Amino acid sequence: MEKKLFVLLLFLFSYVSINGQAFSTEGWWSPETQNYSPVVTADGHITFRTPAPNAKEVKLVFGEWDAKIVNMHKNAEGDWETTIGPVSPGIYEYKFEIDGLKVLDYKNPKVKFGTEVYGSIVEVCASVPRFDQYVYAGSEVDVISYISTPLSQRRKIYVYIPAAYYENPEIRLPVLYLRHGGGDDESSWIRSASADAIMDNLIIEGKARPMIVVMTNGLTDGSWAGGSNVEGMAALEEELLKDVIPLVENRYRVLTDRKWRAIAGLSMGGGQAFVIGMRHLELFSAIGEFCSGLLSDSSWDYSKYGVVSIDDSARVNSMLSLLWISCGTKDTRWEGHKEFCQLLDRKGINYVFHHSEHGHEWQFWREQLRDFATALFH
The missing domain is CATH 3.40.50.1820 (Alpha/Beta hydrolase fold, catalytic domain)
Known part of the structure; x- marks a missing residue:
């Protein structure tokens, strides 16, 4: 058993040496250059994206009570996206409707939930903090x-x-x-x-x-x-x-x-x-x-x-x-x-x-x- 393990390690060492490559994890955990979805700009525009390569129709359902339905389009990368706004500063609920099925924005970990998960959440901050916008206060x-x-x-x-x-x-x-x-x-x-x-x-x-x-x-x-x-x-x-x-x-x-x-x-x-x-x-x-x-x-x-x-x-x-x-x-x-x-x-x-x-x-x-x-x- 020990002989087999030695031979295996020798083979791996030889393979790396022959190919002139060393084992490296560089780049594995590199941060993304920007958020995938949602992306909020300083002037209140919001871009939403979702990967759905086989979908025929994708819509954005934006809002909690008077929800707005916005058709999304497939971009050059094959993802569905849309940009809305400018949106007034506030906290908003949204979800996607993919071929009639409502789903969360799985690229966004912020969700509204209680006894069930209701939707994804996006915040538009104001230059002067809103009454419900976080400031550090020591509480x-x-x-x-x-x-x-x-x-x-x-x-x-x-x-x-x-x-x-x-x-x-x-x-x-x-x-x-x-x-x-x-x-x-x-x-x-x-x-x-x-x-x-x-x-x-x-x-x-x-x-x-x-x-x-x-x-x-x-x-x-x-x-x-x-x-x-x-x-x-x-x-x-x-x-x-x-x-x-x-x-x-x-x-x-x-x-x-x-x-x-x-x-x-x-x-x-x-x-x-x-x-x-x-x-x-x-x-x-x-x-x-x-x-x-x-x-x-x-x-x-x-x-x-x-x-x-x-x-x-x-x-x-x-x-x-x-x-x-x-x-x-x-x-x-x-x-x-x-x-x-x-x-x-x-x-x-x-x-x-x-x-x-x-x-x-x-x-x-x-x-x-x-x-x-x-x-x-x-």
């Missing part, structure tokens, strides 16, 4: 595991901690409990909304008070329904009160008076925030609801969810410093939200209603977080 995002009492399973929370927390070891900060929508998870406000960048920019500009933001998981069984039905909502309420809030208040220097505690959420999480917040006015001084499908359902029975405080406007108005309701005018929940506001009007409950020309999409929710956080803890 951190912790990821903490715990055991959920009602669900008997390991769960996680994402916790945004502003630089002020570290700069002043004596400071205690207010807390915003922020909930995601159906199909997302506890990381989505960071990954899909850049919530940490939004908070950093607000605090740097003096528009918001430094606060800790706690992002929880709003799903109970992997389905969207589990976060919206009565049983699921009860489990999430118990988890927040028994597990999450004590965990946060034991680990971080936070203010524990209800004046300094708020709850908010988008879509499914907006319904959770409203229900849990209204059921526990002794714990929260502000509630934010962004585009909740639950509340915009005309058949929604608030008494079934135990939101009895909605019938006691005097108590609600005296205890809540802010009840924030919002929905995009292009959202299918828009008409339902107007009806929900009419219900609050009939009950005599004070609230503020915000809207803009958006659908059920992250751009609207980023703006809502920005504006809601600005209005908190004064």
Whole structure:
């Protein structure tokens, strides 16, 4: 065996010597001269490419709500490509449609995902940073595991901690409990909304008070329904009160008076925030609801969810410093939200209603977080 190995090595050495070549890895890991896809220019144009040599037709599907369909063409290298723009600074979702099949941009590792992968992501930066564009501010995002009492399973929370927390070891900060929508998870406000960048920019500009933001998981069984039905909502309420809030208040220097505690959420999480917040006015001084499908359902029975405080406007108005309701005018929940506001009007409950020309999409929710956080803890 040893003789055979020796002969083999001698042969390889002789082959390299005869051919005058030495073994080398040079060039194996050379960086690409430019990105393949997407390529964003300083003036906001974006070039998308995808290899699909056998495809008959390839399209770009660009956008989250009002998606634009753009035909792509095969270039000299045999790849399909198109250039759009200029596109306004922002964060955009896109995908390719190859012979009718929607696929990701596999050359781009940035994707939007939650309970599934929804699309690829491209960012167009501004010369003056956007409100949701990252700047270095010294903040951190912790990821903490715990055991959920009602669900008997390991769960996680994402916790945004502003630089002020570290700069002043004596400071205690207010807390915003922020909930995601159906199909997302506890990381989505960071990954899909850049919530940490939004908070950093607000605090740097003096528009918001430094606060800790706690992002929880709003799903109970992997389905969207589990976060919206009565049983699921009860489990999430118990988890927040028994597990999450004590965990946060034991680990971080936070203010524990209800004046300094708020709850908010988008879509499914907006319904959770409203229900849990209204059921526990002794714990929260502000509630934010962004585009909740639950509340915009005309058949929604608030008494079934135990939101009895909605019938006691005097108590609600005296205890809540802010009840924030919002929905995009292009959202299918828009008409339902107007009806929900009419219900609050009939009950005599004070609230503020915000809207803009958006659908059920992250751009609207980023703006809502920005504006809601600005209005908190004064």
